Amino acid sequence: MAATCFLFVAMGTGLVTGPLSLSPSAVALELLSKVPLLHVRSPLSPTDALVVWQLRLPEVVLGALVGAVLAVSGAAYQGVFLNPLADPYLLGVASGAGLGATVAIVSGSGTSSPFSLLPAAAFVGGVLAVAATFVLSRSRQGRSNASLLLAGVAVAAFFTAAQTFLQQQHSGLDLQVIYTWILGSVSTAGWSQVLLLLPYACLSCGTLLAGRRLLDTMSLGEEEAASVGLSVRHARAVVIVAATLGTAGAVAVSGLIGFVGIIVPHAVRLLAGPSYRRIVPLSLLYGAGFLVLADVLARSVLSPQVLPLGVVTAFLGAPFFLVVLRRSQRVG
Numbered sequence: 144m145a146a147t148c149f150l151f152v153a154m155g156t157g158l159v160t161g162p163l164s165l166s167p168s169a170v171a172l173e174l175l176s177k178v179p180l181l182h183v184r185s186p187l188s189p190t191d192a193l194v195v196w197q198l199r200l201p202e203v204v205l206g207a208l209v210g211a212v213l214a215v216s217g218a219a220y221q222g223v224f225l226n227p228l229a230d231p232y233l234l235g236v237a238s239g240a241g242l243g244a245t246v247a248i249v250s251g252s253g254t255s256s257p258f259s260l261l262p263a264a265a266f267v268g269g270v271l272a273v274a275a276t277f278v279l280s281r282s283r284q285g286r287s288n289a290s291l292l293l294a295g296v297a298v299a300a301f302f303t304a305a306q307t308f309l310q311q312q313h314s315g316l317d318l319q320v321i322y323t324w325i326l327g328s329v330s331t332a333g334w335s336q337v338l339l340l341l342p343y344a345c346l347s348c349g350t351l352l353a354g355r356r357l358l359d360t361m362s363l364g365e366e367e368a369a370s371v372g373l374s375v376r377h378a379r380a381v382v383i384v385a386a387t388l389g390t391a392g393a394v395a396v397s398g399l400i401g402f403v404g405i406i407v408p409h410a411v412r413l414l415a416g417p418s419y420r421r422i423v424p425l426s427l428l429y430g431a432g433f434l435v436l437a438d439v440l441a442r443s444v445l446s447p448q449v450l451p452l453g454v455v456t457a458f459l460g461a462p463f464f465l466v467v468l469r470r471s472q473r474v475g
Contacts, residue, residue: 146425146428146429146432147428149428149429149432150207150428150429150431150432150435152432153207153431153432153433153435153436153439154203154204154207154432154435155167155170155171156435156436156439157199157202157203157206157435157436157438157439158170158195158199158200158203160439160442160443161194161198161199161442162446162447163191163194165187165191165194165195169185169186169187169191170187170195172184172185172186172187173185173186173187173191173192173195174195197333197334201331201333201334201336201337202329202330202331202438203435203438204337205329205331205336205337205340205396205397206329206431206434206435206437206438207431207432207434207435208337208340208341208344208393208431209329209340209393209396209397209400209434210403210407210430210431210432210433210434210435210437211344211348211426211427211428211430211431212340212343212344212347212348212389212390212392212393212430213231213389213390213393213400213403213404213407213430213434214403214404214407214408214426214427214429214430214431214433215347215348215351215352215386215389215423215426215427215430216231216236216347216351216386216387216389216390216393216404217229217230217231217403217404217405217407217408217426218351218358218404218407218408218411218419218422218423218426219351219358219382219383219385219386219423220234220383220386220404221408222358222359222361222362222382222419222422223358223361223379223382223383223386224277224291225361225362225364226291227409227467227470228291228292228405228464228467229291229404230401230402230404230405231386231390231404232299232399232400232401232402232404233292233295233296233299233401233405234272234273234276234291234295234298234299235272235273235275235276235294235295235296235297235298235299235302236269236272236273236276236386236387236390236391237269237299237390237394237399237400237401238272238298238299238300238302238303238306238399239268239269239270239271239272239273239275239298239299239302240265240266240268240269240272240387240390240391240394240395241265241268241302241303241306241394241398241399242268242302242303242305242306242309243264243265243266243267243268243269243391244261244262244264244265244268244394244395245306245309245310246264246268246309247260247261247263247264247265248261249309249312249313261339261395262339262340262343262391262392262395265391265392265394265395266387266388266391266392268302268391269387269388269390269391269394270384270387272298272299272302273383273387275294275298276291276294276295276298277294279294279297279298280293280294280295326398326399326451326452326453326454327397327398327399327400327401327451327452327453327454327456328397328398328449328451328452328453329396329397329434329438329452330449331396336396339392339395339396340392340393340395340396343388343389343391343392344389344392344393346385346388346389347385347386347388347389347390347392348389348427350381350385351382351385351386351389351423352423352424352427354378354381354382354385355419355420355422355423355424356419356420357373357378357381357382358382358419358423359418359419359420360373360378361373361375361378361379362417362419397452398452398453399453400434400452400453400456401453401456401457401460402456402457402459402460402461402463402464403430403433403434403456403460405460405463405464405467406433406456406459406460406463407426407429407430407433408422408426409463409467410429411425411426411429434452434456437452437455437456437459438452438455440455441454441455
């Protein structure tokens with residue numbers, strides 16, 4: 144209940160915040176006026192109503208979708224890798240997805256339709272990145288938090304360098320979209336990006352919500368999970384593919400927004416305990432609300448200028464990441 148209320152408050156704040164001042168009651172009445180059989184009259188002018196429906200609401204919905212996907216994916220990666228530092232950004236998945244999306248743009252395959260090859264290309268890049276991170280972090284002594292983190296940083300640096308190289312080789316194109324990915328943003332001129340992300344977000348989050356009990360079982364360790372009849376290899380593959388698919392879709396429309404997958408699952412873990420049956424659905428709700436509020440902050444701090452959303456989440460997430468790193472070192 145608290146998570147749902149938090150999400151509704153965050154989305155309401157996003158709808159009323161902006162260069163054009165709108166009262167919360169007027170926006171609420173405008174939304175209710177579109178509900179059949181209520182016969183509510185909106186106090187907003189046609190222009191103000193257009194701002195709500197075609198500018199602010201798509202941005203708020205997109206921010207909620209991206210935040211939910213990144214938070215749930217972060218929780219899933221932490222569960223499947225048994226590593227509290229696992230995150231779509233730190234594992235290199237986001238950078239790999241960004242490279243894939245860049246390849247789609249420079250090849251002319253990136254469009255705004257729901258059937259765009261952009262998320263598919265981002266997914267391929269994300270899969271390659273997480274596979275490379277997973278392989279490089281293995282050693283004779285096993286896989287530690289430090290090795291996974293260092294491998295993720297190295298993979299992310301490599302894919303980012305490749306993305307920069309492609310940008311320079313195609314400098315004649317309009318690369319504003321690519322620069323938007325690098326800085327991170329959920330600003331949108333309409334509903335096209337929401338429709339682009341929606342099927343990938345639903346498939347990814349739906350799969351991870353359905354498999355949250357598997358994460359609880361895998362958190363016991365491979366031997367214990369196998370002893371109760373779970374095929375750890377197949378379960379891990381399903382979780383990784385679902386989380387990477389969601390991350391790729393989010394990166395394709397919003398860019399490299401880091402730390403959401405660390406901040407939200409760890410905050411939820413402090414509130415609700417270690418069970419992924421609670422962590423996954425609560426991360427979805429709190430992640431959606433968190434990124435909507437982060438976007439409000441990005442629009443408000445230097446108004447009328449807008450801060451890149453990735454910068455805001457980095458300011459909030461970097462200190463949080465250091466705290467998590469210290470705690471994981473003490474436990475280890």
